[in-house]
Amino acid sequence: MELLSLSAVELGAAIGTGKATAVEAMEAVLGRIAEAEEELHCYITIDKEKALERAQSVQRRIEAGELTGPLAGVPMAIKDNLCTEGMLTTCASRILGNFVPTYTAQAVQNMERAGAVIIGKTNMDEFAMGSTTETSAYGITRNPYGREHVPGGSSGGSAAAVAARECFFALGSDTGGSIRQPASHCGVVGMKPTYGTVSRFGLIAYGSSLDQVGPLCRTVEDCAVILGILAADSQDGSQGDSRIEDGMGRQAVGEKPQNQEIFGAESHSPDSGLNAGQGIRQKTGQNAGQKAGGQAVRKDSTYLGRKDIDFTSALKKDVRGMRIGIPRDYFGQGLDGEVRRAVLAAAECLRENGAAVEEFDLSLAEYAIPAYYTIAAAEASSNLERFDGIKYGYRAADAEELHQMYKKTRSQGFGPEVKRRIMLGSFVLSSGYYDAYYLKALRVKAMIKKAFDDAFARYDCILGPVAPATAPKLGESLDDPLKMYLGDIYTISVNLAGLPAISVPCGADKNGLPIGLQLIGDCFAEKKILQAAYTYEQLKKA
């Protein structure tokens, strides 16, 4: 069996039925890595021996009947801003060049509990700041579809690894398009879920109010399966492997999922945010009382613990009656002609199959970029204060006193793009400018959210491009940061408004570089965009 041509779910099924093993799958991937990695450089860290050991251990558990989930035994790649216990986690920065976390990110834990096996850690823009993976302190990644082109970013290593079959799927993070844009540039599926769907515990923070973890993978089916596992509440054994252990190593089997009253997003109303907040408070309050000293409490205060995460139920080839809006603002000046044609052809395909497609004015699209860069830089400047050379990471050698050590460490440890954003963020938060810049951006964010609310009163999905053009050539983006930021125009408003959005391949340009289609849904409406994306994928395949 040619394992490398399988999707993650197909491979999981082959392993589950004994047609293949987790070890064979890992060997196949490592073989592919041996061929392609030297040129592409998708990974920062790979430990082949440990990866094979992990695969052997998982295979034993599969054979013992302990692991039965759809992704048990499937090799995966992890973006290097997700902490992995005992495995180097650099965030593609010099300042974390020797950082070995003592714990594993919740998203990664969920995947491992479901039996997926870590191959290694993927390259990215330093601290996820960038759109090309070129700001990495550990070298560039090449686009598998055009070796002189970038893979996109910031999850460029994850996207390229999926496209080059150096993994069966990968995890990424999306603060302003960092999953969807590289997925688009590398011709794979990538999804950013509703803010709060996946725990950010162990994700090294960039813009905390915008960051979400999500999958990069080959098919929409893979995407739905992975997202269901990522979103699962680790204290509730309903998803992934049935033998979930709690943080202290005790079996949680047979324990009833606690606190049934918590947030059910199916019944969300305009004030669902408030409900969500209350749900969290109730839940953690009870846990703290009931499980003294044992079970870990929720470690991301914005994690929603959603119950409507059976995303595979949306894998239906049917868009009849689905209302799809195409924002005129997304098809104006600056959009490449070939991208435009491919995206509109995809819209036409959905229309021919029964969707009600119409154009509308979303408004405010042009204000999303300045609002985003103000907010993201502000949050970054605060989040990155922790890198001070004391408890972990790089420390400048020749400092005589503490304050000098901070400054030298940070100046030597951070790259130019990270420094640029930290400085901008420090400025917009400084006294005298806070109201004019930071609060102004938060007000514009509220207006952008309102514009989407109005749109989703009329439409099930919003359809548009992911990026204005296909992947740029290596070395052409970093000279002009502002120009690079403008490339994020179709993805960043989604993060500001907390919405879910998926990138699905919809063609290629004349050079063979992939083009992505973006489907944006209302908060908690992942299933609608998954259904539209699945339908499109199946129609395109036929």
Place this chain on the structure above:
Amino acid sequence: MANIISDETIEYVGILAKLSLSEEEREQAKKDMGRMLDYIDKLNELDTTGVEPMSHVFAVSNVFREDEVTGGDGREEVLRNAPEQKDDMFVVPNVMSH
């Protein structure tokens, strides 16, 4: 360029951000920040009177737990990441200047 970043401003930002910049970096930073602020000034085209600033899309509130000793700190593992350690503590350079 409408926003001219002065030497004083970039000095101040360097203090806030705990970064020391070379002369070349400083000039580049002044230029970059000026351009970004020009671009951000576009937000002033919008009348936001009466619009509440939205920090999070959903209402969030602090999540509390009981403060219990669990012995799960993993002191050795944590200290292994420290650039310098002594007697189970982090070592830092002089805090007071001479």
